[in-house]
Amino acid sequence: MWFWLFKYILMGPLLALLGRPKIEGLENVPRSGPAILASNHLAVADSFYLSLAVRRRIAYLAKAEYFTGTGLKGRFLRWFYTVTGNVPIDRTDADTAQAALNTAERLLGEGRLIGIYPEGTRSPDGRLHKGKTGLGRLAVRTGASVIPVAMIGTDIVNPPGSKMWRFGKVTVRFGKAIDFARYEGLAGTPFIDRAVTDEVMYELMGLSGQEYIDIYAATVKAGGKSAGSTGETTRIPPTSAA
Structure with a gap:
């Protein structure tokens, strides 16, 4: 109940006013059955606008920090992320991540729609970064199709590092579903997990028009590569999924 109140009454109208969202390719999202939405990640607002765009309820794999806060604010955030269907991931512990x-x-087995950010964290520089192979492993293990999603303009409405929200123009662009049935039985094979993940990242690059850099976003955030570092990058024009 709380999810729908947030979507249609408490938050949705305000988000629509701020971002004037344009939705493209929504017909690529199945109305029922298991599927994985794999999105680029520019701002906290990504999850809000993606949920606003899709008619179905999305379950997100969220970082564990959202669930471990203390005090009144921490308890509120833990409640908010829980009632909106988020699943925590402790990225410092491989067993917990697994x-x-x-x-x-399990959720996909129940026919749910899962939202994943393959980069693992928000982009620190606006570029699209190397995807983590958990996406590939999940797709191959479950046989669920993967729908790439490009979030555009959310970092203008909700600038990273700022508590202020601004007026802007958000586009949520859904690509065509990718079926990885050809890899059935090969789940957990590192080469296959990487190939599946990279295929999705390539589609995201085309949908978003972002420059792609073959470095993990977390590495850039940690100072391993600066935003202006040279490296292997690719950029292709955005495409419309409408």
Whole structure:
């Protein structure tokens, strides 16, 4: 109940006013059955606008920090992320991360729609970064189709690092579903997990028009590569999924 109140009454109208969202390719999202929405990640607002765009309720794999806050604010955030269907991932513990993927697999087995950010964290520089292979492993293990989603303009409405929200223009662009049935039985093979993930990242690059850099976003955030570093990058024009 709370999810729908947030979507249609408490938050949705305000989000629509701020971002004037344009939705493209929504017909690529199945109305029922298991599927994975794999999105680029520019701002906290991504999850809000993606949920606003899709008619179905989305279960997100969220970082564990959202659930571990203290005090009144921490308790509120933990409640908010829980009632909106988020699944925590402890990225410092491989076993816990695997448990989260197992939970996602169970949800897909129940016919749910899962939202994943393959980069693992928000982009620190506006570029699209190397995807983590948990996405590939989940897709191959479950046989669920993957729908790439490009979020555009959310970092203008909700600038990273700022508590202020601004007026802007958000586009949520859904690509065509990708079927990885050809890899059935090969789940957990590192080469296959990487190939599946990279295929999705390539589609995201085309949908978003972002420059792609083959470095993890977390590495850039940690100072391993600066935003202006040279490296292997690719950029292609955005495409419309409408």
